[in-house]
Amino acid sequence: MTADEAGYLRDExxxxGRAERIVFAADEGDVRRALDEARLNDWPVTMQGARTGISAGAVPEGGLILNLSxxxxxxxxxxxxxxxxPGALLSEINAEVAPQGLFFPPDPTETSASIGGMIACNASGALSYHYGPTRRWIRSARVMLAGGExxxxxxxxxxxQGNRFALKTDSGSVIEGALPALKMPLVxxxxxxxxxxxxxxxxxxxGMEGTLGVITEAELDLLPIPSVRQALTAFFPTEAGALAFVRFLRDDGECALPMAPVAIEFFDADAxxxxxxxxxxxxxxxxxxxxPASCAAAIYVELHGGDAAALDPTVLVIAGALPSFGASDNTCWFAEQPPVLDRLKTFRHATPEVVNLLIDERRKTCPDLTKLGTDMAVPDAAMERILARYHGDLAAAGLESVxxxxxxxxxxxxxxxxxxQAEYDRGKALYREWAGIVxxxxxxxxxEHGIGKxxxxxxxxxxxxxxxxxxRKLKRLFDPDARLNRGNLFTR
Ligand SMILES: Cc1cc2nc3c(=O)[nH]c(=O)nc-3n(C[C@H](O)[C@H](O)[C@H](O)COP(=O)(O)OP(=O)(O)OC[C@H]3O[C@@H](n4cnc5c(N)ncnc54)[C@H](O)[C@@H]3O)c2cc1C
Structure with missing residues (x-):
């Protein structure tokens, strides 16, 4: 690795990490040759898309970096x-299809993510509340296995068939085995x-995080761009008011909105x-x-629709409901046109970016620090309970957070x-404890971020x-030497 390539040893x-060598593949032939080279040298292979991942999935632990960008x-x-x-970026795909009035709905807010990375992580983001994760929009994929098939x-x-499968490779050989008996959570x-x-x-x-193969191509489903996209950010004097507003927005029984929200996002007072x-x-x-000068929480709501006449009342119904949750419709931000909406989205995306900059600053005095960012979801009934738990534990541990x-x-x-470092260790212990509770x-x-390393x-x-x-047994059926993305999901 040259000094110029050092940036490829890390992600967001x-x-x-460390590596012997990096290969920038231009086509499937290059991918196959890189895998051959890794096999000859008995190197592990770490795949990279745009390296916007935040679980260190694209960070190498020795061997060869296979960069698909x-x-x-x-x-x-x-x-x-x-x-x-796989190296096409979300922003590039959307720019290509927009003139035809289409868009690719998954939106991990980081538009510089590559489609290979998004498929590998089953990325989601704000709009997955309505449109679902990347999985829902993948029609087909080509995958190269560690042996080049x-x-x-x-x-x-x-x-x-039940939990058994037999997959035919393009050369006609068959990979047979059993699926792990895992209970998927209903969140x-x-x-x-x-x-x-x-x-x-x-x-x-x-969502296999590059542990089963290299995604070399994918076919994506697209949707017509909604003709109306509007948004509202509301500020609340109490967090309880903000959470009650969330229930109002998503609970059909309480709220007969003409148009359903496509994204409902939260900011606490610290954020x-x-x-x-x-x-x-x-x-x-x-x-x-x-x-606004003082508020305990904010909620961002985005609405998509095909009929402007039907949508306007929705924003107004939502704004009109704000006083019952302690918020004022005078202080909320409306976005009735895409350029303003993009400004509100930038505001949402700024939160993790500001956090990353802050941690970079702190690493100057304590180089081993990283952000401890959780990514856990709970069933509907547990929303308020888990937030109260997070706040209580953080206050008791004396930790700064957003x-x-x-x-x-x-x-x-x-x-x-x-x-x-002491605060980092306390935070890590809390994170582990919350995982058990969740x-x-x-x-x-x-x-949505995946397990990574x-x-x-x-x-x-x-x-x-x-x-x-x-x-681990499933992985070995596709990657017998456990060469691909070693260290992701589990240790060898
Ligand atoms: C500020 C910020 C906000 C974010 N917000 C969100 C969010 O809201 N929702 C969300 O889901 N994510 C979010 N992310 C995380 C990130 O953008 C996603 O995980 C994205 O899918 C990563 O894509 P990438 O191309 O950067 O992948 P990389 O980081 O390069 O790789 C991610 C993983 O995919 C594997 N991989 C990459 N390409 C391939 C391939 N062709 N074949 C097989 N495996 C491959 C890598 O080995 C690695 O394990 C955010 C990131 C940042 C920096």
């Missing part, structure tokens, strides 16, 4: 579908392999304070809208912001040692 988790061909649209290479997986064509979930009895086998490769500081101190955030994220899916990111409530230890211990909390062992 800020963890740094130059495989970025985007085909033409046919029947609202498009075929892309390829699989072409088309939705609806290859099925498991947003991206932790470990996705398995179901009688499942479509394409789904096994979505709003951090953004307020960034607005004053960090030039990159000077352009953010000015926040809480924000996808409250519509009962999925918030608690970002613990340690200043010292799984006992029927939740997931990772709803950072959350391996949490996957064991979710599925136990026996479940991990079954996943």
């Amino acid at each position: 988790s800020r963890r740094t 130059r495989m970025k061909h985007i085909g033409s649209v046919a029947d609202r579908r498009i075929t892309v290479q 390829t699989l072409t997986l088309r939705r609806g064509e290859q099925w498991a 947003k979930h991206a932790a470990g392999y996705y398995v179901q009895s009688d499942m479509d086998l394409l789904d096994l490769f979505i 709003l304070d951090l953004l307020r500081r960034a607005q004053k101190e960090t030039p990159a955030f000077f352009h953010l809208p000015t926040l 809480i924000f994220g996808h409250i519509g899916d009962n999925h918030v990111h608690v970002n613990i912001l340690p200043r010292t 799984t006992a409530l029927g939740g997931s230890v990772s709803a 950072i959350k391996v211990a949490l996957l064991e909390v979710q599925y136990g040692a026996a479940g991990i062992d079954e996943m």
Whole structure:
């Protein structure tokens, strides 16, 4: 590795790894040659897309880095579908299809993510409240296995029989085996392999975090861009008021809205304070809208519709309801046109970015620090209970934090912001304790970011040692030497 290539030893988790060599594949032939080279040298192989992942999935632990960012061909649209290479970025795909009035709905807010990384992690984001995760929008995929064979997986064509499966490779050999017996939580979930009895086998490769093969191509489903996109950010004097407002928004019984929300996002008081500081101190955030002086929480709601006449009343119904939750419709921000809406979205996306900058600053005095960012989802009934638990534990441990994220899916990111190693250790212990509570409530230890290398211990909390062992056996069917993305999901 040259000094210029050192940046490829890390991703947005800020963890740094090590590698012998990096290959920038331009096509499937390059991918196969890189895998051959790794086999000859007995090296592990770590795949990289755009390295925006925050679980260190793309951080190498020795061996060869297989970087897919130059495989970025985007085909033409046919029947609202498009075929892309894995290095194509979400922003590039959407820019390509927008002139035809189409968009790719999954939105991990980080538009510089690559489609290969999004499929590998089953990425979600704010809009998955309505549109679901990446999985729902993948029609087919080509996957190269560690030995160089390829699989072409088309939705609806290859099925498991109960928990048994037999997959034919493109050269005609058959890989047979059993799916792990894992109980999938009934919440947003991206932790470990996705398995179901009688499942479509394409789904096994979505969310596998590069541990089963290299995604070399995918066909995506697209949707017409909604002709109306509007949003509202409301500020609440109490967090309880904000949470009651969330229930109002998503509970059909209480709220007969003409148009259903597509995203419901949450900011706690600490997240709003951090953004307020960034607005004053960090030039990159000077352009953010000015926040009200004091508030305990904010909720961002986005609405998509095809009929402007039907949508306007929705925003007004929502704004009109705010006083019953202690909020004022005078202080909320409306976005009635996409340019203003993009500004509100930038505000939402700024939260994790400001956190990352803060941690980079703290690493100057304590280099081993990283952000401790949770990614856990709980069932509906547990939303208020888990938030109260997070706040109580953080206060008792004396830890600085911000809480924000996808409250519509009962999925918030608690970002613990340690200043010292001792605080980091306290935060890590809390994170582990919460994983036990969340799984006992029927939740997931990772709803969208994946397990990567950072959350391996949490996957064991979710599925136990026996479940991990079954996943390991599944991996060995596709990757007998455990060469691909070693260290992701579980240790060897
Ligand atoms: C500020 C910020 C906000 C974010 N918000 C969200 C959010 O709201 N929701 C969300 O889901 N994510 C979010 N993310 C995380 C990240 O954007 C997603 O996980 C994204 O899917 C990663 O894509 P990537 O191309 O950067 O993948 P990388 O980071 O390069 O890789 C991610 C994983 O995929 C594997 N991989 C990459 N390409 C391939 C391939 N072709 N074949 C097989 N395996 C491969 C890698 O080995 C690694 O394990 C956020 C990130 C940032 C920085």
